[in-house]
Amino acid sequence: MSAFALVFLILGMAILAVTGRLIMGPTIPDRVVALDTINTLVVAAMIILGAIFDSIVMVDIAIVYAALSFVGTLFIARHVEGGF
Amino acid sequence: MNGLTVAILIKLFLGIGLTFNVLGTIALYRFPDVYTRLHGTTKCTTFGSIFTSASVVVYAISKYVTTGEPRFITFTIHVVIAIFALLITNPTGAHAIARAAHRSGVKPLGIVDKLADKEAGEN
Numbered sequence A: 001m002s003a004f005a006l007v008f009l010i011l012g013m014a015i016l017a018v019t020g021r022l023i024m025g026p027t028i029p030d031r032v033v034a035l036d037t038i039n040t041l042v043v044a045a046m047i048i049l050g051a052i053f054d055s056i057v058m059v060d061i062a063i064v065y066a067a068l069s070f071v072g073t074l075f076i077a078r079h080v081e082g083g084f
Numbered sequence B: 001m002n003g004l005t006v007a008i009l010i011k012l013f014l015g016i017g018l019t020f021n022v023l024g025t026i027a028l029y030r031f032p033d034v035y036t037r038l039h040g041t042t043k044c045t046t047f048g049s050i051f052t053s054a055s056v057v058v059y060a061i062s063k064y065v066t067t068g069e070p071r072f073i074t075f076t077i078h079v080v081i082a083i084f085a086l087l088i089t090n091p092t093g094a095h096a097i098a099r100a101a102h103r104s105g106v107k108p109l110g111i112v113d114k115l116a117d118k119e120a121g122e123n
Helices: A003-024 A028-053 A056-081 B003-030 B034-067 B071-103 B114-122
Strands: none
Touching (some): A028 B034, A028 B071, B003 B034, B034 B071
């Protein structure tokens, strides 16, 4: 098992751990923070997955995922803010 | 740069990045309210993800040097673009979340709330 695969597994466990806050989170902004953290960790994990399989497509998908998750975070934040 | 240096550099970057990502995850559980959680996780995961991606950059460059295939140059450029996408989108998203949380009525636990003071002064 290479170092990249080990790091990928630990990042996956971190993502699962963050899911706990996503479910518990006392307020809605807490859940949004957890979702944002999950998105960042998924992008990092996808780039490492690209290194494991030597594939450029994974990194391209990571870029698109980062952009789309950013738009999603902005939309949820605007919805939480209200008053529009 | 020989192979041993590259291997050590990759493992060093992976170690730093993984440490900060896990610290960001722990911060999500240890801090008391939304703003401190945002403070802990956003900075730690941005820094950690930059370092894990930097290890992938080092790996791709070393593969290009040893094999000479041009697709590893493409790989490097795409990872750098992903790093810049993270650098731009993450702080902006955190700022939007914090502003939305404050406007939706979630108050910070501490005593100092300068944004509320400022908005009260304007009205």
